[in-house]
Amino acid sequence: MNKEASFFKHITEGNTNKGEYITLGAAMLGGKTVKEAFVNVPLKTMNRHGLIAGATGTGKTKTLQVLAENLSEKGVPVLLMDIKGDLSGLAQPSPGHVKIDERHEQIGLPFNPKSFPVEVMSLSEQDGVRLRATISEFGPVLISRILDVTETQAGIIAVIFKYCDDNKLPLLDLKDFKKILQYATDEGKAEFQEAYGRISTASTGAILRKIIELEQQGGDLFFGEKSFDTEDLLRVDENGKGYINIIRLTDIQDKPKLFSTFMLSLLAEIYSTFPEQGDTGRPELIMFIDEAHLIFNEASKALLNQIESIVKLIRSKGVGLYFVTQNPTDVPEAVLSQLGLKVQHALRAFTAKDRKAIKLTAQNYPDTEYYDTADVLTSLGTGEALVSALNEKGRPTPLAATMMRAPMSRMDILTDTELRNLLANSKLVKKYNETIDRESAYELLNKKIELANAEEAREKAREEKEAIKKAASRKSSRKSTRQNPIVKVLTSPTVIRSVLGILTKMLK
Incomplete structure (x- = not known):
């Protein structure tokens, strides 16, 4: 058996293809494609998470696009973080190209241009389905981790949430949160101290500064109603294709705090609401996080621990993170x-640092007699990649330098007209793009303060009225005891003695 035949067997013998799978491309040997030596990823292992890495311009985004397309075609919904703004073309079929035809001829796969069902979403004021969440949905623990507060400040946040629960004060947006913090150390200071103990003004001030930092990165747009229901990420169209939900994040690269806040809240919500799936043979949802360093570089240690925990646990819900x-x-x-x-x-x-990093990266892949992994990593062309997956039994597949297949959809963005038409036909835009500002903690506390001020004013008026009444009463009493001058003279002892003396003489 020659080397190419041996290599073909090495690559394909693990591809039992008993279940559904995704074909990424064909394996390469000596820089040339081995036709029909397909590199397959079983659909049932896609919830085991993954990594797409590589230098700028090497084809990472197109690989992401290929995976999203094939998952959608299998009926698996997808969520994409589109930071560069170049993924909306999934909604239109590829116009084709002679280079694409040549590539697929080498791979041994037919090329069929297709479009896919797409929802465009936004965290900011960009056009798209608005994604929001309420402060209450985050809860005190997650809010504390996002704000990166001290243990003492986290305790105060827990007390704030408890007070709002006890007094039926909805915490929906950041103005609600700021208002209750101010109330706790101002108008409601005595009330808080009696029920929950003293709350430090310095601590609430520090928390407020953290909230303002989040607010400046667009948190005021994200927190509020109507909250996004994660069930809407699991939609399938009338043809059985899973929806590809694209979150537009082109204006958020300088707002890492908001990005990590959204990601953590979404993962936490999915983990808490999705049922345990078990081994069903297909994932429930696949999420692709582009420019992943934006999450990890800016995250606090507490936030990183939370992300690591969710990554370990969320696959049991049928969710894969890439x-x-x-x-x-x-x-x-x-x-x-x-x-x-x-x-x-x-x-x-x-x-030298790059060469050291390449050696370390090569050690993350299975050993193979067919490649010098470190050497291959620097010699791959655009649209080529080293692939290591898990087979249907959860074992690593042979390492394969792979010529990746081309996306079936357009490798470019939608025009403004195409985007407007897409949003006009979206059911989710109609559902989520109305801003709701119902009565919540901010309004209720303002009413409470107004009522307290009004009651205080009424009490003060009553006291003033009572004081005036008492003063008038004392004045009247003094007036009643003061005699008329004539009466005073006539009743004086001298006049009485004189009168009595005259009467005595007359009687004699």
Whole structure:
């Protein structure tokens, strides 16, 4: 058996293809494609998470697009973080190209241009389905971790939530949260101290500053109603294709706090609401997090611990997380060790540090007699990648340098007209894009303060009226005891003695 035939058997013997699978492309040997040596990923293992890494311009986004398309075609909904703004083309079929035809001829796969059902979403004022959540839905623990507060400040936040629960004060947006913090150390100071103990003004001030920092990054747009229901991420169209939900994040790269806040809240909500799935043979939802370093670089230690915990646990809900970044070292080791599928595009060795990173990256892949992994990592072309997956039994597949298939949809953004038409036909835009500002903690506390002020004013008026009444009463009493001058003279002892003396003489 020649080397190519041996390699073909090595790559394909693990592809039992008994269940559904996704074909990423064909394996390569010596820089050439081995036709029909398909590199397959079983659908049932897609909830084991994954990594798509590589230098700028090596094809990471197109790999993400290929995976999203094939998952959608299998009826699996997808959520994409579109930070560069180049994924909306999934809603339109590829116009085709002679280079695409040549690539697929080498792979041994037919090329069929297709469009896919797409929902465009937004965290900011960009057009799209508005994604929101309330402060109450986050809860005191998650809010504390996002704000990166001290243990003492976290205790105060827990007390604030308890007070709002006890007094039926909905915490919906940041103005609600700021108002209750101010109330706790001002108008409601005595009430809080009696029920929950003294709350430090310095601590609430520090928490308020953290909230303002989040607010400046767009948190005031994210927190509020109507809250997004994660069940709406699981929709399938009338043809059985899973919806590809694209979150537009082109204006959020300088707002890492908001991005990590949203991601953590979404993962926590999915984990708390999705049922345990077990081994059903297909994932419930696949999430692709582009520019993943934005989450990890800016996250606090508490936030990283929370993310790591969710990554470990969420796959039992049938949810797979795929991190897209330039270098695997952007992802914490505790998370990296949980990733079943690794698609590694080319890395560039410009510096000694780069060469060291390439050696470390090569050690993350299975040994193979067919490649010098570190050498291949620097010689891969655009649209080529080293792929290591899990087979249907959960074992690593042979490492394969792979010529990746081309996306079936457009590798470009939608025009303004196409985007407007897409949003005009969206059911979710109609459901979520109305801003609701119902009566919540901010309004209720203002009413409470107004009522307290009005009662205080009435009490003061009553006291003033009572004081005036008492003063008038004392004045009247003094007046009644003061005699008329004539009466006073006539009743004086001298006049009485004189009168009595005259009467005595007359009687004699």
